[in-house]
Amino acid sequence: MQAQYVHPDDIRSQFSQAMSAMYRAEVPQYGTLLELVADSNADVLAQNAGLQALLERRGETGRLNIEYHGAIRLGTAAELSGMRRVFAVMGMQPVGYYDLSVAGVPVHATAFRPIDDAALKRNPFRIFTSLLRLELIEDAALRAEAEQILAARQIFTPGALALLDAHDLQGGLTKEQATQFVEQVLETFRWHQQATVSDAQYQHLHDAHRLIADVVSFRGPHINHLTPRTLDIDAVQAGMPLRGIVPKAVIEGPPRRACPILLRQTSFKALQETVLFSGADGQTVQGQHTARFGEVEQRGAALTPQGRQRYDELLNAARSHVPATNTPAYTKALQDIFKDLPDDWDAMREQGLAYFRYSATPAGLAAQAAPAGSIGELLASGLLQCDPILYEDFLPVSAAGIFQSNLGGPAGAAYATRSNRDQFAEALGQQPHDELALYASAELASLQQALSDLGLHQDAAALLQS
Template identity: 60%
Template structure:
């Protein structure tokens, strides 16, 4: 019997979490903190707990993670798409980080159906190095040659991907073996594939270039739990011996959370063995892996996203926070003041078409239409209390936030900058597929809740849907 992709994804995300906990002890500390904060938040906010239970989202909190990897070649991107398909994860969204001085473009592999997201919403933010952004032609060619010599997947993992594609699934034993084999792609290696001199040249071009090119594979560089109160986690980290980044990426604290807020702790400086020019090995250091936490809010419509982007860009123009945290207080004050222009009630967000919601008929509504034998227009149902609406959780990422996390952990005050050079066509050619549009997915989820809600109300009213 074939194992459902949701189950394989759960096996993999659990195995990944256990591996990362062993590799980065502070990750375990972070999980404990987030678990405590989430329990306290639910205990203190019965309405939030009820809404999460109503939409089947409480159980997913304990397993919810996102990881991040950086690939070196289009061929690696093409194959990772095939690997993630076995886990029921598909590319959603195109992110150009070059505008923020990070020489990659990215997508997020994740489940796309509501039921799959409820079972396990594991995501992997997957970036592809853009070698064309390396100005030094010689270094660019050297990096390409180094990457062409590596194979980041085990031969057995590739065999099992082929079995999955041919047979439409894996048996239980094959699924368990697949998880173990693919885990090797994400494992940390403390030995580099390049000399220290080559590493230093790559590092001089950009720290992230050195991280991608210098190792056997795309080690997982962070694994991120979801919290219901990121401000409490930010305050709690120093008490656990963890120093968070200076400011939380995203909007300020709100009654109605929107999109995504993220924070992190500084990347680890790790001992690495490099090849020596004269043979043998030489010790050096590398900074790559860090901890990250996220709080997810409602998914915004294109109209809502436009307003969000405009407000955030305005703040970032006014106040720039240094990597060491300079101007953090001014930034947070400006952020709070500017975002007063963004409505902060579920009703306003819905009425103004700024966010996506999931609808259910209320007992009051069903009783009323049964009594009156009339179904009012849709735009009146929520106002009359006939329809209940809950926010649809944002399942994706934000380029500015991702770049901010990258820069605070891997960068310095003198970050290199690039002109905006989005190249979605080249990315999708390497991927071998189109990336899904996140707005289409949220609109579909919203409509798929509206249709049965209206059908139930119509039936109660004695009408033909």
């Protein structure tokens, strides 16, 4: 009898639930944040029946009050390649390439996530995964020391590696193996108070960059934050101090809008935690390390290349006009400058600024024969409807802002070395998926299906381009 293997989506759900329980135990303040977000979401939905209906139509209500993403930081190409294998077991593929070095953070990254609609609806959990760029450490001796420290560690347990091999050989994991896999892999993400370096080594790494110290000084890539999704990030930002949580000063990303776009993020300040360093004569030396925090995200529509260009231009204009450290002035500048981006779904669709998912309406399905026409005509006639496609990815400037806020100190200057996607892909073992291509494909497929449901034989691609 052929073995029954657990669906990758179910393994991902087991893993995300286990990760959440572990992180709440390690960082109790994160549990308070989850409660705040759940309360806020309930309030928003109680006051907005239209939003409730939209979320139900898009299949998002079931995945609202669960963690949407976490983040880890890796040190070597071998660790990134191994993590790709781990996440593949959970149905998570690398999507997007993010260069944070241009914002003074010496990493580049991808997001491991589900890529098809059905998997996203079952469980959207993803991990933003950064790889340290050791070549950006200017001190050659320190760079060599960091390489040596990282080369000596193995971030995966023997049990996890054995189960990865079993998965590859079998083509899946049995129920018992899946449970063991989650338990073994969780050890990679667990916090360890004992550092793998001396206090002097830690200080040298810390002086080069706080993030370098976080990546190199420990036995593995402890999860540094988890992130629930809120429907009103401004309310959560205001509510954090009322529950004894200190938020970062500025919400990263676009301003508040009637038609939310892309991704807005905030977090509470990273905890200062006691760390034990190796000292002389086998003695341990107590010190402090700051790395782990709780984050909140609010997601909006995925923007097309034209929309992203407009967004980047407006964001850069706001950031050059007023420093983000001047919170009230920056917030006002952001609101004022973003008035140049339409805040109306019809206008955004007509100008090709956002991606939409199309479907036939009940009236359209009931019609004997729908008249052929443009997308606008079909929408106006009530035969076709569209909803913005949710942005499932990340923003490099926002990610850098979160990193810098929680690593402490001012934002660093950009590194001289810029994007190196080929180097990252080589370490990963494949090219990351193009997130914009995924959204474009989803939009096209939805329109073609809607036209078919309406009994029309028009070409969806031609309609989208007209």
